[in-house]
Amino acid sequence: MIRLINLFFIVFFLLSTKAYSLIEIDITRGNLDPLPIAVSPLFQNDSSKRNSINELNIENVGSEISLVVENNLKISGLFNPLSKEAFLQKPDIAHLKPRFEDWALIKAQALITGKVTIEDQKLKVEFRLWDILAGREMMALAFTTVPSNWRRVGHIISDKVYERLTGEKGYFDTRIIYVSEEGPKTARVKKLAIMDQDGFNTKYLTLGNELVLTPRFNPTSQMVTYLSYFKNLPRVYLLDIETGTQEVVGDFPGMTFAPRFSPDGKKIIMSFAKDGNSDIYTMDLENRIVERITNHPSIDTSPSYSPDNRFITFNSDRSGFQQIYVMKSDGSNVKRISFGKGLYGTPVWSPRGDLIAFTKLHKGKFYIGVMRTDGSGERLLTENYYQEAPSWSPNGRVLIFYRETKSNDKGEGFSAKLWSIDLTGYNERQVQTETDASDPSWSSLLSN
Amino acid sequence: MNFSKSFRNTFLVILLSLIVSACATKKTTTKVEGQMQGDVYTGTDTVKYLADGVPDRVFFATNESILTTKSRDTLRKQANWLRENSSINVVVEGHADERGTREYNLALGERRANAAKDYLITYGISADRISVISYGKERPVDSGSNPLSWSKNRRSVTVKAN
Numbered sequence: 024m025i026r027l028i029n030l031f032f033i034v035f036f037l038l039s040t041k042a043y044s045l046i047e048i049d050i051t052r053g054n055l056d057p058l059p060i061a062v063s064p065l066f067q068n069d070s071s072k073r074n075s076i077n078e079l080n081i082e083n084v085g086s087e088i089s090l091v092v093e094n095n096l097k098i099s100g101l102f103n104p105l106s107k108e109a110f111l112q113k114p115d116i117a118h119l120k121p122r123f124e125d126w127a128l129i130k131a132q133a134l135i136t137g138k139v140t141i142e143d144q145k146l147k148v149e150f151r152l153w154d155i156l157a158g159r160e161m162m163a164l165a166f167t168t169v170p171s172n173w174r175r176v177g178h179i180i181s182d183k184v185y186e187r188l189t190g191e192k193g194y195f196d197t198r199i200i201y202v203s204e205e206g207p208k209t210a211r212v213k214k215l216a217i218m219d220q221d222g223f224n225t226k227y228l229t230l231g232n233e234l235v236l237t238p239r240f241n242p243t244s245q246m247v248t249y250l251s252y253f254k255n256l257p258r259v260y261l262l263d264i265e266t267g268t269q270e271v272v273g274d275f276p277g278m279t280f281a282p283r284f285s286p287d288g289k290k291i292i293m294s295f296a297k298d299g300n301s302d303i304y305t306m307d308l309e310n311r312i313v314e315r316i317t318n319h320p321s322i323d324t325s326p327s328y329s330p331d332n333r334f335i336t337f338n339s340d341r342s343g344f345q346q347i348y349v350m351k352s353d354g355s356n357v358k359r360i361s362f363g364k365g366l367y368g369t370p371v372w373s374p375r376g377d378l379i380a381f382t383k384l385h386k387g388k389f390y391i392g393v394m395r396t397d398g399s400g401e402r403l404l405t406e407n408y409y410q411e412a413p414s415w416s417p418n419g420r421v422l423i424f425y426r427e428t429k430s431n432d433k434g435e436g437f438s439a440k441l442w443s444i445d446l447t448g449y450n451e452r453q454v455q456t457e458t459d460a461s462d463p464s465w466s467s468l469l470s471n
Numbered sequence: 472m473n474f475s476k477s478f479r480n481t482f483l484v485i486l487l488s489l490i491v492s493a494c495a496t497k498k499t500t501t502k503v504e505g506q507m508q509g510d511v512y513t514g515t516d517t518v519k520y521l522a523d524g525v526p527d528r529v530f531f532a533t534n535e536s537i538l539t540t541k542s543r544d545t546l547r548k549q550a551n552w553l554r555e556n557s558s559i560n561v562v563v564e565g566h567a568d569e570r571g572t573r574e575y576n577l578a579l580g581e582r583r584a585n586a587a588k589d590y591l592i593t594y595g596i597s598a599d600r601i602s603v604i605s606y607g608k609e610r611p612v613d614s615g616s617n618p619l620s621w622s623k624n625r626r627s628v629t630v631k632a633n
Contacts, residue, residue, distance in 0.1 A: 208614035234609055236573060250577075255604060257577070278581055278605055281574040294578065296605065299536070299585030301578035322578040338575060344534070345575055368572040382572055408616075411572045427569070434614025462573070 055449070057103040058188065059130050062093040064107065065137035065150065066115040074141040078170040085114070085139040088148065091177025092135060092184070094221060095195045099185065100450030105131055118151065123158045131155050135184060146170040150180050152187060162187050174223060179470055194416040195220060198466045199423065200238045200247055200264075201441060203227060204459040208430065208437050215249060217264065220465075222455035228264065237281065237412075238262075239464045242374075243288030247464075248272065250280050259293050261308075273306045273313050281324045285332055286374075292316070292335065294324040303337055303354075316354040327371045327379075328352065329396070336360075336370040336379050336396070347381055349396060360398030369412050372396070375419035378446075382411040382424075391424050393446065404448040417467045420446050423454060425461040511539055512622035517612045521629060525552045528628040529587060533568070533621075536582040538590060546587060549629055550594035560632040563587050565605040568621035573607060580605030580627075587627040602632065 065085030067075065075084045096102035110117075111125040118136035126134050137150030149165035164183055166176055175196060182193030203216040215228040215235050229235055229251075238249035247262045259279040262269040273279065275295050282293040289308055294301045303316040303326045317323040321341035328335055329352075336349045347361040347370045361367035365385030372379055373393075383390040383403065389410045392403040410426040423443045430437040439461045441454040454463070506514030512530040519527045527549075529542035538546065553559060565584030567576035584603035592598055613620040 209611055211609070234606075236577075236609070257604065278577070280577045294574070296578055296581040299582040299589070301581065322575060322582065324578050325572070325574045338572075340534075340575075345572075368575050384570070384572075387570075409569070429616040430614055432615045432617060432620070434620075437614065437616075 057101055058132055059105055060096060060102045060133045060135065060184075061105045061110060061126055061129065061131035062089050062096070062107075063110060063112075063117050063134065063136045064089045064114045065139045065148065066113075066118055067139045067141075071140045071142070075170075078141055078144065079173065081173075084141070084146070084170070084173050085137065088139065088173055088177040088180070089135070089137070091174055091221070092181045095178065095181035096184065098221070098452060100445060101185075101189065105129055121153050121155075123153075123155050126153075126155045133161075133184075133188065135180070137180070141170055144170065146173060146176065148176050148180075152184055174219065175469070178219070178221075182468070182470075191420065192418045192468065194418050194421060194465070194468070196469045197417060198240075198469070199441070199454070199463050200228075200240055200466070201425075201456070201460045201463040202235060202238065203456070204439050204461060205231075208434055215247075215262075216456075216458075216460070218456070225457050228262065228267075237462050239283050239414075240466045241284045241288045242286055242417075242467045243284075246284075246288070248282040248284060248291050248293075250282065259291065261291070273304075273311070275304075279304075281326065283327055285328045286330045287332055292326045292328060294326070303335070316352075317350075317357075318354075325369045329372045330374055330376045334372075334396070336372055338368045338370060345384075347379065347394075347398070349379075360394065360396070361401075362398060363401055371413055371415060373419045374415055374417055378419075380413040380415065380422055382413065391422060391444065393422075402448070404444050404446070405442075405451055410442070412462055414464045416465050422446065423463045423465055425463060427461075507619060507622050508539075510618060510622055512619070512625070513541065514623075517623050517626075521549060521631070522552050522556075525549055527630070528626045530622060531583055531625040531627075533625065534571070534579070536579070536586045538586055542587075543590060546590045547594055550591050550596050553591065553596045553600065558633075560600045560602075562630045562632045563591075563601060563603045564610075564628045564630060565603065566610060566624055566626050566628070567608045568624045569608045569611065569616070570621060571608065577605050577607035580607045583625075583627045587629065591629075 065088050067085035093104040097104050109129045118138055132155050134153040140147045147167050151160055152162040154161045178196035181195040185193035197220045200217045203214045204211055206212045212231040213235050214231045215238050218225040234252035236250040238247050245265050251260045257278040259272040259282040260269050261272050272291050278296045279293050282291050290305045292305045295304050301322045301324050303323050306313045321339050323339045326335050326337040335352050338345050339348050345366040345368050346359055347367045348357055348359050350357040365383050367381050367383050369382045370379045378393045380393050383392055388406050390403040391405050391413050394401040407426055408429045410424055413422040413424040421443050426442050427439045439459045441460045441463050443454055444451040511532050521527050525548045526545045529545050563584040565580030567579045588601045588603055611624040613623040
């Protein structure tokens with residue numbers, strides 16, 4: 024259904040450059056002083072331009088790729104891409120050897136240059152990252168792929184630049200799966216939708232005939248698990264987004280919900296509700312063996328594994344109110360970790376392992392926050408009328424969640440949108456979607 | 472002395488009447504806001520009827536699945552109706568308001584639907600005539616964002632299945 028893996032990337036280093044550089048970005052703190060960077064349009068020669076129009080109906084794909092990179096770097100909050108109008112050097116000349124003084128003059132500290140060619144239905148892209156202050160090249164890479172992949176090339180360049188300058192993996196060559204919402208609140212139509220992390224290439228995976236909720240990516244493959252009310256039987260489903268095939272997960276005599284993959288991608292963990300009681304279960308995707316993990320008369324739901332698969336965090340109202348717990352993955356050693364004022368839900372373990380993100384409800388306000396895995400160091404990142412369900416970027420630096428607005432007494436003014444915020448609590452932004460949206464889940468990096 | 476005593480009495484009377492009127496005001500506002508007791512909906516705006524005098528739904532307090540006296544009364548009426556119409560099966564739909572996380576609300580809706588189902592069973596209705604489904608907060612009847620709207624949405628609704 025969706026071509027994800029069938030794109031081939033040949034990546035090779037033009038030069039190995041591990042040399043010491045003067046610029047680096049500290050991403051552990053709120054970055055109030057983003058790095059000024061110049062993203063020069065990638066140079067494309069005239070014959071290639073003709074191919075570009077033929078293949079993609081885009082006149083200058085080099086320029087378009089640079090815009091993808093520029094936008095990514097800008098929304099990360101760590102970079103300040105400079106206006107191209109101020110650039111003094113032509114793209115092709117800058118790519119060969121930048122005149123560092125010219126770029127320093129416009130206060131650029133880093134520069135991205137590149138070149139694209141389209142020949143024989145292949146898109147070849149090379150780019151270089153330059154340290155303006157030190158006056159030297161920091162990185163040079165080239166890719167070959169199919170022309171229709173040009174936006175992904177922009178994302179991969181962004182990831183390489185981010186990684187080189189922050190020391191951590193990027194999160195730009197990723198996708199978001201979410202629930203697209205339309206219609207009045209009392210008869211909302213919901214569809215599964217998937218898009219690139221920057222809001223482009225939206226595709227709808229279901230038609231809206233049945234209610235669908237809470238899609239989540241498998242961190243290791245192009246599989247998705249979600250809740251569907253197909254035939255009015257709310258069950259957890261497994262969907263292959265490449266082939267479009269789907270199946271019910273397990274054979275439960277009642278509602279299964281709140282699914283999530285284990286980090287190794289081999290199991291689905293979810294809740295099963297029976298006779299008014301919800302407990303946590305897992306199903307092994309290879310041998311289909313179902314295991315019961317919790318057995319308690321309270322509501323146990325929203326489970327999420329630690330990245331090493333050894334622990335599970337979940338929320339339960341066994342104390343009387345919804346709170347966050349951690350247990351070993353066999354269900355033993357259950358410990359409550361949230362003790363602040365209010366209710367706590369939707370815990371999600373960071374891919375880095377050190378933090379749990381959550382939703383908190385206190386005095387009529389909803390918060391997205393993080394705490395250490397023992398419950399200490401609670402930090403609330405954002406407060407609003409309604410927001411919930413954080414999902415981590417694959418590098419554990421950004422959270423995406425959804426936010427709803429309050430409606431008036433006639434029910435008008437309601438909206439649901441995706442938002443992202445840095446772990447630092449800075450850089451809160453709305454993520455563009457074609458329709459109203461909720462329940463976002465961030466994929467792993469598509470390429471590494 | 473007498474004067475000061477009567478003054479003190481007057482003062483007490485005023486104070487008392489202030490307290491009483493404060494309570495009264497509070498009660499009136501709740502009523503004006505719309506037929507809620509505590510935060511359980513007691514009105515009939517959204518209620519439909521399975522048969523004459525048999526309301527289709529019961530309402531719950533925030534985060535609760537406990538049946539109120541009125542809910543139990545409604546469910547006994549439903550049980551009687553089901554006994555008289557033994558060919559009818561029902562689905563009990565459980566719902567929550569929008570002020571909770573989606574997944575928890577799915578579980579809460581299921582718990583509420585089962586609270587109603589269990590009560591029907593204790594009044595002699597066979598379990599296999601009653602199925603349950605939770606919609607969590609997905610199917611509100613009132614789309615407002617205020618305590619009264621939320622109270623109408625915290626409900627379980629008994630629906631004919633055949």
